[in-house]
Amino acid sequence: MVQVAVLGYGTVGSGVVEVIETNHDSILAKAGVDLQVKYVLDLREFPGDPIEKKLVHDYDVIVNDPEVDIVVEVMGGTNPAYTFTKRALEAGKSVCTSNKELVARHGTELQQIAGEHHASYLFEASCGGGIPIIRPLRTSLTADVIDEITGILNGTTNYILSKMIDEGLEFEEVLRDAQQKGYAERNPEADVEGHDACRKIAILSSLAYGKCVDFTDIYTEGITRITSADIQYAKAMKKTIKLLAYSSRQENQVMAMVAPYLVDKNDPLYAVNGVFNAIFVHGNMLGDAMFYGQGAGKEATASAVVGDVIEEAQMLGKGVVASWSPEKQVLTDVSGTSKRFFVRVKGSAADSSAAEKAFGKIEVVDAGLAQEYGFVTECMTEAEYEDRASKMENVLGMLRIR
Amino acid sequence: MVQVAVLGYGTVGSGVVEVIETNHDSILAKAGVDLQVKYVLDLREFPGDPIEKKLVHDYDVIVNDPEVDIVVEVMGGTNPAYTFTKRALEAGKSVCTSNKELVARHGTELQQIAGEHHASYLFEASCGGGIPIIRPLRTSLTADVIDEITGILNGTTNYILSKMIDEGLEFEEVLRDAQQKGYAERNPEADVEGHDACRKIAILSSLAYGKCVDFTDIYTEGITRITSADIQYAKAMKKTIKLLAYSSRQENQVMAMVAPYLVDKNDPLYAVNGVFNAIFVHGNMLGDAMFYGQGAGKEATASAVVGDVIEEAQMLGKGVVASWSPEKQVLTDVSGTSKRFFVRVKGSAADSSAAEKAFGKIEVVDAGLAQEYGFVTECMTEAEYEDRASKMENVLGMLRIR
Numbered sequence: 150m151v152q153v154a155v156l157g158y159g160t161v162g163s164g165v166v167e168v169i170e171t172n173h174d175s176i177l178a179k180a181g182v183d184l185q186v187k188y189v190l191d192l193r194e195f196p197g198d199p200i201e202k203k204l205v206h207d208y209d210v211i212v213n214d215p216e217v218d219i220v221v222e223v224m225g226g227t228n229p230a231y232t233f234t235k236r237a238l239e240a241g242k243s244v245c246t247s248n249k250e251l252v253a254r255h256g257t258e259l260q261q262i263a264g265e266h267h268a269s270y271l272f273e274a275s276c277g278g279g280i281p282i283i284r285p286l287r288t289s290l291t292a293d294v295i296d297e298i299t300g301i302l303n304g305t306t307n308y309i310l311s312k313m314i315d316e317g318l319e320f321e322e323v324l325r326d327a328q329q330k331g332y333a334e335r336n337p338e339a340d341v342e343g344h345d346a347c348r349k350i351a352i353l354s355s356l357a358y359g360k361c362v363d364f365t366d367i368y369t370e371g372i373t374r375i376t377s378a379d380i381q382y383a384k385a386m387k388k389t390i391k392l393l394a395y396s397s398r399q400e401n402q403v404m405a406m407v408a409p410y411l412v413d414k415n416d417p418l419y420a421v422n423g424v425f426n427a428i429f430v431h432g433n434m435l436g437d438a439m440f441y442g443q444g445a446g447k448e449a450t451a452s453a454v455v456g457d458v459i460e461e462a463q464m465l466g467k468g469v470v471a472s473w474s475p476e477k478q479v480l481t482d483v484s485g486t487s488k489r490f491f492v493r494v495k496g497s498a499a500d501s502s503a504a505e506k507a508f509g510k511i512e513v514v515d516a517g518l519a520q521e522y523g524f525v526t527e528c529m530t531e532a533e534y535e536d537r538a539s540k541m542e543n544v545l546g547m548l549r550i551r
Numbered sequence: 552m553v554q555v556a557v558l559g560y561g562t563v564g565s566g567v568v569e570v571i572e573t574n575h576d577s578i579l580a581k582a583g584v585d586l587q588v589k590y591v592l593d594l595r596e597f598p599g600d601p602i603e604k605k606l607v608h609d610y611d612v613i614v615n616d617p618e619v620d621i622v623v624e625v626m627g628g629t630n631p632a633y634t635f636t637k638r639a640l641e642a643g644k645s646v647c648t649s650n651k652e653l654v655a656r657h658g659t660e661l662q663q664i665a666g667e668h669h670a671s672y673l674f675e676a677s678c679g680g681g682i683p684i685i686r687p688l689r690t691s692l693t694a695d696v697i698d699e700i701t702g703i704l705n706g707t708t709n710y711i712l713s714k715m716i717d718e719g720l721e722f723e724e725v726l727r728d729a730q731q732k733g734y735a736e737r738n739p740e741a742d743v744e745g746h747d748a749c750r751k752i753a754i755l756s757s758l759a760y761g762k763c764v765d766f767t768d769i770y771t772e773g774i775t776r777i778t779s780a781d782i783q784y785a786k787a788m789k790k791t792i793k794l795l796a797y798s799s800r801q802e803n804q805v806m807a808m809v810a811p812y813l814v815d816k817n818d819p820l821y822a823v824n825g826v827f828n829a830i831f832v833h834g835n836m837l838g839d840a841m842f843y844g845q846g847a848g849k850e851a852t853a854s855a856v857v858g859d860v861i862e863e864a865q866m867l868g869k870g871v872v873a874s875w876s877p878e879k880q881v882l883t884d885v886s887g888t889s890k891r892f893f894v895r896v897k898g899s900a901a902d903s904s905a906a907e908k909a910f911g912k913i914e915v916v917d918a919g920l921a922q923e924y925g926f927v928t929e930c931m932t933e934a935e936y937e938d939r940a941s942k943m944e945n946v947l948g949m950l951r952i953r
Contacts, residue, residue, distance in 0.1 A: 166834075168694050168836050169694075170800075171697055171835070171836070172694060172695065172835070172836065175696045176693060176694060177658070178761065179761060181695045188903075197618045202815055203735040255736030270585065273691070279834075279836075279837045279838060279840060280635055280690065280840055281683075281687040281691035284686075284687070284690060285683040285686070285687060285691070288686060288690065288858075289675070289683035289686045289855075289858050290683065290854070290861065291576060291578060291581055291582045291632035291855050291857075291861045291862075292570050292853075292854045292855075292856075292858045292860070292861060293574065293858075294573060294574055294577045295808070318910070357583060359580065383859060401902045415822075417822060417823075417843055419822065420817075420821065421819075424838075425788045432575070432681075432854060433573070433850075434566075434569075434570050434573070434574065434681075434850040434851065434853060434854035434857075435681045435844065435850070435851050435854040435855075436681060436844070436845045436848065436850065436851050437844060437845065438681060438683070438829075438842075438843060438844035438845070439841075439842075439843035439844065440840075440841075440842060441819055441840060441841035441842075441843065442838070442839060442841065443837070443838045443839065443840070444839065444840065448837070448838065449837050450836075450837050451694075451695075451839075452692070452694045452695050452834060452836035452837060453691075454839040455693075455694030455836075456690075456691050456692065456693055456694045456695075458692075458694070459694060460690065486734055498721075520855065
């Protein structure tokens with residue numbers, strides 16, 4: 150029997166207990182692991198809940214109990230999650246987590262500590278919720294040199310964008326609705342400003358490229374500037390708008406960014422709607438691959454966490470090897486990266502000569518909006534775009550094109 | 552150093568050699584495995600090819616060489632692949648393969664032999680080419696009870712259907728074109744009659760549901776009956792046509808079938824076009840997930856094979872555990888399974904009363920074709936459909952609706 154302690158009895162924590170109990174027999178049959186929840190740590194009381202007798206308020210009970218093999222940290226935030234994780238690993242217990250903030254901030258160090266104590270530190274659920282992506286990167290795509298990752302990694306912003314597109318609504322309206330439905334936090338900044346997606350692409354890039362990518366180095370834009378006018382242009386171009394977390398490696402140059410992009414209808418990411426997430430990966434041998442599924446939600450996330458618990462249970466006493474080097478990955482400046490840009494400007498398409506003067510060859514886009522028009526540039530660097538756009542006085546907005 | 556022998560220097564075999572050589576250093580850095588191709592077995596000569604000196608014609612050289620740790624069987628067909636695999640495993644060597652025919656026919660036995668000799672038998676590339684699906688089912692979705700798998704598992708038929716849809720062509724025309732381009736075999740039966748997809752869904756279902764699914768038990772229809780008229784109706788309904796390999800489990804009842812289906816534009820499988828494959832999985836906790844990528848092609852398939860080689864190299868002397876029980880999974884009869892059906896009939900939509908009499912409530916579909924119309928039934932079993940359709944004399948064709 151493998152004894153598990155769950156830190157935090159919120160949405161994911163209660164899901165973890167549910168998955169371990171509901172699927173206990175199937176897990177035993179398929180993976181040969183007999184999982185048992187011994188403790189649940191939470192500051193609150195849960196009178197009448199089946200876990201009532203397993204509830205503890207003091208972490209020492211867990212970390213000092215030699216019977217606890219695996220600690221599931223699903224508290225969120227960096228503190229006390231960081232201290233608790235470190236102490237568990239130092240006591241030789243394996244830890245798994247859905248906490249992207251902690252993994253992005255301290256994952257490198259925590260993996261090292263795990264390695265030193267023959268324990269495991271796994272975090273499948275930190276990126277893409279229930280979608281298996283961390284383990285495929287770690288164990289399936291090992292024959293490949295990965296050169297691109299593009300993800301729709303945040304369900305809240307994808308829900309908001311999908312709803313703006315389907316119903317022609319403005320950002321603020323949809324955000325309020327999403328908050329009422331519980332799809333967005335009361336303080337939505339981490340989602341809508343792209344910070345959450347940024348942490349996730351930092352984790353995936355560290356894993357894929359082998360060195361520690363610091364999320365604070367990643368250029369990040371959110372979706373708060375997107376308007377229904379942008380969406381009308383997107384529709385006129387048979388495209389949609391997605392918040393993409395993107396990174397690429399060419400030779401030893403790695404770049405990463407998070408920003409809203411126009412995505413074409415032939416792109417596999419086009420149809421990823423609502424709270425779904427998807428991660429597109431390109432390998433030098435594999436070519437294109439995509440992983441799609443529920444990026445959040447109690448059961449889906451818990452399913453990924455328990456997948457980690459099972460692997461850790463199978464590897465007790467050995468531990469699962471660290472996945473990237475502590476060496477810092479220097480990121481190349483975004484300003485040197487090239488793409489096409491869609492630009493909205495004040496005025497009439499009939500007077501597009503100023504745009505042509507600034508940008509050279511352009512493709513004018515008419516979405517039938519009064520007193521403005523749009524155009525698509527040729528492929529150019531971000532720096533070139535900035536330079537050329539600064540020569541025009543009537544730019545209303547810009548979106549990158551994938 | 553881990554020494555590898557490659558059986559068969561065809562498309563996949565030469566790809567395997569290329570991946571091991573091109574990505575040697577990256578594999579060593581990421582997975583800690585130093586792979587070396589020691590032998591290539593092929594009856595042909597390859598003068599001037601870099602593998603010339605590694606080429607052997609006699610399998611005994613390989614199976615009797617204690618330095619060979621891993622045998623990569625990419626010959627295809629069941630013989631001599633079966634005998635060679637068995638002998639390698641009995642000699643304690645691990646084997647990996649892309650050979651779905653062999654795995655579907657003898658996978659259960661070969662996994663048992665591997666287990667008895669602490670060797671591994673892996674076959675990631677047998678389903679979905681480069682797409683990681685076998686390992687996620689085996690190692691990531693372990694916390695879930697999988698209750699549905701739906702795959703677009705054959706690139707040739709998906710290419711043919713995509714081209715029929717995009718260009719309004721008939722099956723025979725596109726098949727000839729695909730044969731000229733090398734996307735379809737000269738004898739295309741295994742692909743177009745659904746046999747290839749059938750073997751793959753048998754493998755995936757065995758893995759997901761835990762018992763051996765015999766591919767000869769699976770009801771299988773191909774795409775040879777699909778006409779441009781079917782496609783016009785699909786377009787009128789904003790759907791597309793896909794050859795789906797489907798299996799599901801409810802309680803302990805498992806059913807499986809391969810047939811062309813109408814797929815709605817909101818379905819994640821809708822946008823899987825050309826030679827791409829995708830596998831949709833539903834788990835009781837995970838919810839919906841989908842894996843997408845290149846279902847064939849030299850490098851993509853080789854990337855999956857070498858992913859297996861790496862895992863086997865890491866597990867030398869231990870072996871990777873067998874994945875399903877040798878017990879046979881009894882399949883429930885397809886005739887009891889329910890869905891909606893699209894039916895094409897001779898006559899005018901104005902005379903749909905005969906159809907209503909036979910089928911009850913129907914939705915008439917007008918694709919503007921002369922002297923015929925279509926309709927969609929309510930949800931009913933296959934047996935009910937057969938019974939009702941037999942009461943009409945003017946049925947031109949039927950497609951199931953996903």
